[in-house]
Amino acid sequence: MKKVMLKTTLSLAVTLASTQIFAAGFAINEQSISGMGTGFAGRSSVADDASTIFGNPAGMSRLKREQVTGGVAMLDAHTDISHASSSPNLDGTNKGDMVPFIAVPMGYYVKPIDDQWAVGVGMYAPFGLVTDYENGFAGKYFGSKSDVKVVTLQPTVSYAFNDKVSIGFGPTINRIQGTLESDLSITQAAPDGHVRIKGDDTALGYNIGVLAQLTDSTRVGLTYHSKVKYKLEGDTKVNYGLLPLIGQSKDQKYDASLDLTTPESVDFSVTHELDDQWTLYAGSTWTRWSRLKEITVENKGVPGPLGSQFGEITEDQNWHDTWAHAIGTSYKLNKQWVLRTGLSFDQAPTNNVDRSPRIPTGDRTIFSLGAGWSPTDDLTIDVAYSYLKEEAVKVNNKNDRGQTYNAKYENWANGFGVGATYRF
Template identity: 45%
Template sequence: MNNKFNRLTVAAAVAATSFTGQVHAGGYQINEQSVSGQGYGHAGRSSNVNDATIVFGNPAGMSFLERAQVSVGGTYLNVNSDLNNVEAQQTLDAGVAGGGAPVGTQVPIGEIPGGNDGDMVPGALIPYAFYAHPVNDRLAFGFGVYAPFGSQTDYEDDFQGRYFGDFTEVRVMSAQPTVSYRFNDQWSVGAGITYNRVEGELRRQLPSGTVYDPAGDIDSRVDGDDDGWGYNLGVIYKPIPETTLGLTYRSKVDFTLTGDFRAYDPAGNVVRADNANLDLTTPETVNFSVTQEMTERLKLMFGASWARWSQFDQILVENNQGDTITQETQNYSNSWAFAVGGEYQLTPAWALRAGLSIDNTPTSDEYRSVRIPSDDRRIFSLGAGWSPTDNMTLDFAYSYLTERGTHVEQERADLLASAATNGVPVGGATYSADYKNEAHGFGAQLTYRF
């Protein structure tokens, strides 16, 4: 019996690309576009106008800024993962295992060799830069560069779940020109156009025989890129000077990913190459928040975000001729996130912040993957802003993210094929484990006003 790199193998590799790209947008959607906002858990993302990062938070807010300013910063994320109760089994068709013809039912035949060290997410710095320029009392322009989505998982070489995915890297960068207009002291609107560039690389291993030896595995890789356009809209309403309501809409972005598939043997030789196309749409989102000035020094904030993930119900991958390679049900659900936070002006130079966020995952237990073993999240944040002069503010923030423990359970039946059965899959693998993830975020930001 030997492993045949037929269309079925190509389909599995390319399907992994589509699944991972979309899940990163949901389970690991990046919120780090403002360190000043990070300090209060982004509770006032659409309503609290602090600095130029409002270009992302709510484009309508730029017209409430008094001076032109630039905000540059970033957050360093350190993620830790623990894996427990791991089970990884080789499977083989029951008929073939008994020395006969395939019967279509696979049975476990032994443990897959390898390890489960965890901590597969490298540390990453997420940078951003925003500029806002009030033209007059009513009109303002702005521009921003930031990362809305992105993640990386890199398991050890002999990871027991390597046949389902052992390396994932997805990067999305966005550039956003923005305009804002204030009708009066109560109402303001804004709009921005976003240019989005996505790049990704995904890997998973394929056994070269029935031994499932990691040293003899075939390394299958998919990489691709694309760009797409989107937009966002915002409105701010101040019924009284102490109360600010903000609403922001971000559109979906349509991508057509063009990917290249390559499979390498242990000596580095290419043993299979192909291509595939995938139409991918990230969901539209809505954010609402309210900022209430309780006293001259104290502000309290509340925010809620909604993402329309229910439109992502399947993966459809086709080759250049339009033939279907794979079609898989995903059945995502719409997701909500909530946040509360506050800011206290301790002195004219120092502002202190704190916040709590609850972020619900759109994924389901049935389709959760080793690539993104994510679940519902709770995020606790602290922050401070220091303004040594009227022209400059330095912001700092720390966030602790903890996820609900989650279970991953996957199986494949298409890893081995027999030449005697014309390539009919007769061998596969199963993997299950309990994951517990946590992360620490350290942010710093400089705002300079002209």
């Protein structure tokens, strides 16, 4: 019984992952359209526009004009589910169309104060997903719908020690909201119930970075994104189907809470200008996903004998730290046009034992293309396209009611981005 309830009310942390996201775990990469074109290679060393507020806040020192950068990334994910089996045999479906077409917006503003100081503010989405399996999904006891959003507001300041070295810092104000749904079976003889859990919280973190111009043609950057501790509070609504043993209505609502820490990450990258036309980028990001060892959900007021089983529920996750690597290049065709491309490799933090239908992800390879068009010195319009392909992974789930779901997942996705920078 413990595993049954946990799989249905599984915490907001684990369900953030999805094939719609172009970074591993439950992170989102899409905070910059210009960066998307090079596969985010050189993220912490480029500083081409105001999106450097996220990539490396020290990069604001390179922006000599007041400017606004905004954009939206559109993500279209696909999944093939094969070799699926479930117990009891519910004759369920495995269509795989679980991720709707979604958009991820972003916006930044930077104002140089003098030759040393610059200030700015950014708003972006560091984590989030929407997944919605079809009615009758064979794995419905292990997750049917998830809708999670994290929005971050980051006021930022940078300081240039000289024309070679600068630093930047920005506190982050992070708002998380989530809704999860799954089917629930108390006994095999009773009709299925339904679980819906909602929660939200606001928490603080910070980003800090350093940027160094090593030579006239080579620049390096290092950025640290802090962990963020949340205590999500909300409610769990349960329809038990038929449950006369507790002498209450089959529809119940309980207060729910969850402690969640999103992991810190470190990004190091290099930007090297070969000549007036070609620029090379390379970078690596380490993320401390090993913080997610287990998830504990607390539901208050669960009545009768169910209280001891569903009051505090824990599930092992055993995620591991990951590395992501990217290389890219850009080519200045002329004064108006720059062309970009990149290749990224991103490890998945999940393991073969604990992977579920909510997080059916594996290691990823991402190929990217992009372009920037500057019709005037004041305006640049950026576009980007990315293709993501994951290794095939297996899901093997079982709970204490004898329910199982086993399947092979093959995921891929297309990403489209459009943005603009206007300089005052």
